[in-house]
Amino acid sequence: MKHIRTPLAAALAGLLFSMGAQAQGISDDVVRIGVMTDMGGALSDLSGKGSAMAVRMAVEDFGGKVLGKPVEVLEVDHQNKPDVASNRAREWFDVQKVDMVTDLTNSAAALAVIDIARQKNRIAIVNGAGATRITNENCTPNSIQYAWDTYAMANGTAKAIIKKGGNTWYFLTADYAFGHQSERDVTDVINSSGGKVIGSSRHPFNASDFSSFILSAKASGAKIIGLANGGSDTINAVKSAQEFGIDPAKQNLAGLAVFITDIHGMGLKAAQGLQLTEAFYWDLNEQTRQWSRRYFDRMKKMPTAIQAANYSSTLHYLRSVKEAGTDAAPAVMAKMKSLKVNDFFAKNGTIREDGRMVHDMYLVQVKTPAESKYPWDYYKVLATIPGDEAFQPLSKSTCPLVTKK
Template sequence: MKTGYTLAGMAAASLVALSIGTVPASAEIANHRVKLGVLTDMSGFASDSTGQGSVVAAELAAEDFAKELPGVTIEVIHADHQNKPDIGAATARRWLDQEHVDAILDVPFSSVALAVNEVTRNSKAVFIASGPGTTELTGPKCSPNTIQWTYDTWALANGTARAVTESGGKRWFFMTADYAFGHALERDASAVVKSMGGTIVGSVRHPPNASDFSSYLLQAQGSGAQVIGLANAVGDTIGSVKQATEFGITAGGQRLAALLMQLSDVAAVGLKDAQGLYLTEAFYWDLNPGTRAFADRFAARMDGRRPTGNQAGVYAGALHYLKAVKAANSTDATIVAAKMRDLPTDDPLFGKGSVRVDGRAVHDMLFFEVKKPEESKGPWDFYKLIKTIPGPEAFRPLSEGGCPLVQK
């Protein structure tokens, strides 16, 4: 699927035309075209939090910036990487070599993102990673062509573990998905808990995409922990929370802390079972007038669904990329990625921030408690804001990541 935004009315059904003036584009922008490729999970376990919603978010960014690049077509295409690194890498190579894609967006699932990171490293395309959580992208595997938006495992673990431990949750037990992402969440959260005088009383690892969490939850329940940290994602988190309610874990006084949970996951669980859950997010649709206005536009194209943090990250990352293209008068990755680091970030979804030399987009993070059903005012009204974590505190210090781009 392709979507284009340009001065002229496009005859092809796959292109959307906008009236954006008559000033000719800079000759630096080849063929008067900027091409954005959304590489995402269209049918798997992350499709609710990314998928078609990420495509819509990129289209909205293209529409919003079209008037700033008069005479230039901003085209959006997408593909399904099926959560497989080889498919993601092959698609990225085809896009760069044959379809002349200028920027690759989203890419949930860390192993796929790391593969795409290598494909784009020495290319003429920018990789804006709003979907994956691995800190490797801004650590040892950092690339001058890669910008990581939205969140990472350090920010999620630091936000939730710090806030919960500060509020008295000193004894932790972890239920961890047995792959690199889950291990990173547990590692980073454990470090925070221990640094604040807390203790880890135990942990257990479960296979990804598990269907039965009963044995793991029984271990957590019997551990004597005050807090059960869920170091997993999407379907595993949803299943963990639902079964924890069935086991009466929260009713018995233990607290659940989800180290990665998004709006779509809470919707899948339902407020009855998710109430009282603690989590950290980069974005919430009902935070302020700007986020609500975007959410209304998004919902109009997504059957009433509200955007997740990942989808908001696609919008914000694409918008900042397009600002850099305009400022640089070029789509060359070397020039544009450097300009993305030079320009301050500022958009209605994440507010003001910056992009560091390691490629980390720095913005505030938000610590929430999931509402009780009687507190919700309507569909998708799920969160109570407990704490805003300022950007400089929310992400791993630049000096600790091990990124080769950072001067010692």
């Protein structure tokens, strides 16, 4: 029997074909990436304009297009305020049709944005924020934590310090999500290793005066003063410790979220001997040096781990869009989790079901002024920490997306 195709049937078939083609292509004929970061506050040096530049470099290196469609990069300052971050994310997703938002320095802001991304079915790649809630109770199918987190920092830095006898701690903790989480994660390591937390002081974010906090830490007699803060807060705390006579023979500082721009800001004289954990170091090998020098040519400073991760994760996102044949979030996320990350930032990096990108971390020590031979020659790499040891195992995860065996 011959099939007769009516005009209505033809129209419906055409509509269905068009819808299918659109689903497998690029929405709005543009892939839009939004860099949401701290452009002028306490975290702007370790992220900020440098993160936006790293994303733009990745887009350029990819060719500026994916699946024949242009890639656009937008930038916005969330001012380290969760309500501002939420409002800008909604505007980006609803009005400007942003497909992926990245950087997300500041844990409170990042947690707000990944929830909006989940609601709007868009992708959020967290490079700046370190709170492990992002891949635990607040995990989503649409979000990835790519660069670092407080668990990895605690494991790398605290374990190494405790092994060397630093078994009593006092915390200077930034009073927001990241600081609280960092203190909790390090406290777990201290307690499980037979150490003791003597006390802590919580300071406001972007504090200008650390004198009372440093004096409390000094009076505690703790061997280690743990800096559960970041950016200018860490720099100001280290400078204040020098000013108020913290004696390295009796008490040492432990940076729990320190980046190379922080060391640059403190100077080697103040920072020398500090042990910390990093996800990336520009002078690690020839591949890291080549990219970092290109970045330096544009920004006149070496990249932090956050800035390098923004480049790496943007390239990984664009490759995944190309492989998926669409910018639709579920298909792209599936590709991002199936493809390994192999570039100057990570070797055989994998993105787990909880959204954690697992890669090696590095325990480093800040050089003395005499040991530093050229500009930005700041670190001695003490150890490489394999990714499966650095990050929280899935067996401990509270992410509802994780299938427990």
